[in-house]
Amino acid sequence: MTKIFAHRGMSTLAPENTLSAFSLCKQHGIQWIECDVDILADGTVVISHDDTLDRCTDCSGSLYDLTKDNLRDIDAGSWFHDDFIGEKIPTFDQLITLVNKHKLNLNVEIKSCTSGWKMTSRLLDNVIQALEGLEPNRELIVSSFNHLALSEFKRRRPNTPIACLFEDANLWEDWHSILEACQAEYIHPEDINLTKDKIDKFRSAGYKVNVYTVNDLARANQLFNWGVDGVFTDIAQQFPSKYKKQ
Template sequence: MTKKIFAHRGIPTLAPENTMPAFEAVVSNGLKWIETDLSITKDEDVFIIHDDKLDRTTDQTGSIETVDTEVVEKADAGSWYSDKFVGEKVPTLDQLIKFLNDNKINANIELKGVVGDDANYLADKLCLKFSKALDNLDPDIDLIISSFSPIMLEKMNKLNPELKYAVLFEHQAIQDDWNLVMQACNAKIIHPDDTDLTQQKIAMMKKYHYQINVWTVDDKERAKQLLDWGVDGIFTNKADQMKDLLD
């Protein structure tokens, strides 16, 4: 199986994370996989952003599921990073699909958990809108859908059972029931935290024939070690510096 380097939120060492310039940096560096995140607004539009709140990566404030689309549309997602990116926008789901199609880039798309009073309703809407958008995705593009939330994976799986699903685990979450979680989510791929990840733990996961993609690894020697131990992929903020590990 071909090893993978996933450009985590694009290449955030070259452009603000989860913006079109960060994704375009993946193309210019000859990489084939990106990792990115989906969230939904109060009025049910889907955007590419990692945090629950707008505060860290834009000039707006508040949790995305509590604000209307117009707040996200007017947000400056680049000025916090550098003057070069002033006015950069938060991408939409449709922009992401077009980018993947135009550049033949594969994607790991993480479904963010939805919180708040309307959480279940908005979670259903997020999955439904994502599912409909995938009708426009080039079928030759490889896609993995991941989440920390088994509920989000279950909702998406009901709509698209044919897709590839991955469960994200923080290191402290890999307990005796980890494989039950995998089975409950119909997941064939596991995304463990790099923290405290050992060769023995990787062998344990491989025993069940899961693909293993590890997050988030920015040290090149560590990435090489993990690949040598048999993991299938690495999520990294420095994908441009890791690409020769695939040679």
């Protein structure tokens, strides 16, 4: 069955990577969500695409200077719409609770932690610990652009399916070697310049293919006809019922 991943939640209806954005998935019949995880100074895993606050909150500065207590004073919703004034940056534990409640499936993108390997390793440990709270019947994929971190995640939690993320600019001919080294089950390529020939090669090598970020229904239809398993999109609410849970 083809998959529609709500990229950072329903990110054109609510501020990205917030509980509001993820909560909207159920009412729109979307079963899969994609989120980004990073770490605070005290080890708290949070949902955030950026490692700074500047773009999606009312504050400025680095995530790596914050603790969990700081989150209560940061508004992650008023930039988007008045309806979301006071929205908070969620912790990963909070998202796990929401996913279990709404019976959603989860793609977790581990961010390439820019504060060094020590914090990256701590991020992996704390993500793995939080995932123990995920109900066993929830489907899960863990992905990353940082293939070293992803390989280490797989070593620590070998039964979790993982996906190597690639931008068009670094999707070189060694992709197969990288997926083998990581022991990945999925490849998640960028949509730009993606061809049927490339997809055929991924599938012939035995990998499942989910493509990001597809915000055009005709392009999504073309990709599905080429055999991709899923697409990440900011406009999940616009996809017709054939792609949604009935």
